[in-house]
Amino acid sequence: MDSGQLVAALSITGAYSEFVCLPQCELVPVPFGLDAAEAVSLVLNYVTAYQMLHRSARVKPGQRVLIHGAAGGVGSALMQLGRLAGLEMYGTCSSPHVPVISAMGGTPVDYKLVDFVKEIRRFTGSGVDVVFDGIGGSNIWRSRMALCPGGTVVAYGLSASLRGGRLASGRSGRRNRFQRLAIFGLVIAASYVLPGRKHVIPYSIQWLKRMRPALFRHDLIALFDLLQQKKIKPLIAARFSLAEARQAHELLGEQGVTGKIVLVPKGVDAIANFNDGRKVDTLVSPGADAHERNQRSHERNQRSIACVIGRCP
Numbered sequence: 001m002d003s004g005q006l007v008a009a010l011s012i013t014g015a016y017s018e019f020v021c022l023p024q025c026e027l028v029p030v031p032f033g034l035d036a037a038e039a040v041s042l043v044l045n046y047v048t049a050y051q052m053l054h055r056s057a058r059v060k061p062g063q064r065v066l067i068h069g070a071a072g073g074v075g076s077a078l079m080q081l082g083r084l085a086g087l088e089m090y091g092t093c094s095s096p097h098v099p100v101i102s103a104m105g106g107t108p109v110d111y112k113l114v115d116f117v118k119e120i121r122r123f124t125g126s127g128v129d130v131v132f133d134g135i136g137g138s139n140i141w142r143s144r145m146a147l148c149p150g151g152t153v154v155a156y157g158l159s160a161s162l163r164g165g166r167l168a169s170g171r172s173g174r175r176n177r178f179q180r181l182a183i184f185g186l187v188i189a190a191s192y193v194l195p196g197r198k199h200v201i202p203y204s205i206q207w208l209k210r211m212r213p214a215l216f217r218h219d220l221i222a223l224f225d226l227l228q229q230k231k232i233k234p235l236i237a238a239r240f241s242l243a244e245a246r247q248a249h250e251l252l253g254e255q256g257v258t259g260k261i262v263l264v265p266k267g268v269d270a271i272a273n274f275n276d277g278r279k280v281d282t283l284v285s286p287g288a289d290a291h292e293r294n295q296r297s298h299e300r301n302q303r304s305i306a307c308v309i310g311r312c313p
């Protein structure tokens with residue numbers, strides 16, 4: 001790795017910083033000429049979406065999929081990559097996001113106004129082949145009801161656990177988390193036992209990266225390539241300075257965010273052009289994960305999941 005090379009990493013912890021120290025094996029080179037805020041948006045949301053589509057669900061052109069929270073960070077990545085994969089897409093969202101889903105080639109389903117299971121049945125008859133569920137809890141079971149026989153729910157998040165930027169349950173982080181994991185395990189087990197050949201499988205970028213680091217590197221490089229070819233266009237909801245991280249988290253917690261929030265550390269004044277020779281250290285991209293983790297693990301003083309882009313010293 002040359003000095004000055006732009007690199008990206010999913011550091012998980014310690015990314016809210018101007019300088020980050022990581023082992024070289026964690027770094028993925030960023031091709032020249034990419035917008036840094038767009039590039040950093042790929043590291044968590046797009047790798048998650050790409051791996052769920054092509055490694056967990058192994059989608060095929062023409063298949064029908066339902067994407068929950070389709071205007072959110074991971075949801076919009078699923079929509080863009082699903083379109084490239086030739087999928088017929090349905091996306092749940094609240095009413096302000098209906099035009100966003102249509103513009104990305106999906107059929108919007110306003111989950112606050114209609115029952116998404118009934119709506120999917122009305123549109124498709126037999127149901128969809130895959131549901132991507134980042135909502136969690138009882139929503140996973142309802143997602144299973146929207147499947148056709150042989151279909152799969154890929155469950156990957158717990159957006160429903162937040163309300164108004166706080167844990168919806170109001171309970172302490174650790175207990176709440178174990179309870180949710182237990183419910184999750186039960187749903188997965190029940191989905192295999194019950195008739196209908198409908199499965200629920202979990203996905204975690206952290207687990208997959210830990211077990212198969214080469215896949216993470218391969219998939220991020222494939223996504224940088226798609227960004228360079230302008231086949232994908234990450235939605236940047238807002239750019240905050242690192243000192244405004246609190247406001248960024250409050251915005252994440254309020255929901256209604258379209259796309260990705262990017263934190264820009266001090267000294268990074270031209271994130272639209274990262275390759276202009278100016279001294280730039282890191283760009284940080286917190287996910288909804290970061291917010292949930294901060295809420296859930298408050299008592300354990302854990303750090304946020306986040307990804308960075310910066311220059312090698």
Ligand SMILES: NC(=O)c1ccc[n+]([C@@H]2O[C@H](COP(=O)([O-])OP(=O)(O)OC[C@H]3O[C@@H](n4cnc5c(N)ncnc54)[C@H](OP(=O)(O)O)[C@@H]3O)[C@@H](O)[C@H]2O)c1
Binds near residue numbers: 093156
């Ligand atoms: N497993 C992994 O590896 C992994 C990786 C990345 C993220 N995640 C998880 O994935 C989830 C989503 O992350 P994100 O960054 O995409 O979050 P985000 O940008 O905040 O988007 C969440 C979306 O969920 C929607 N939503 C909330 N409640 C809903 C409901 N009941 N039904 C349908 N949609 C609902 C909201 O839509 P409206 O605003 O339109 O209402 C919002 O756009 C989080 O739980 C995060 O922790 C997991």
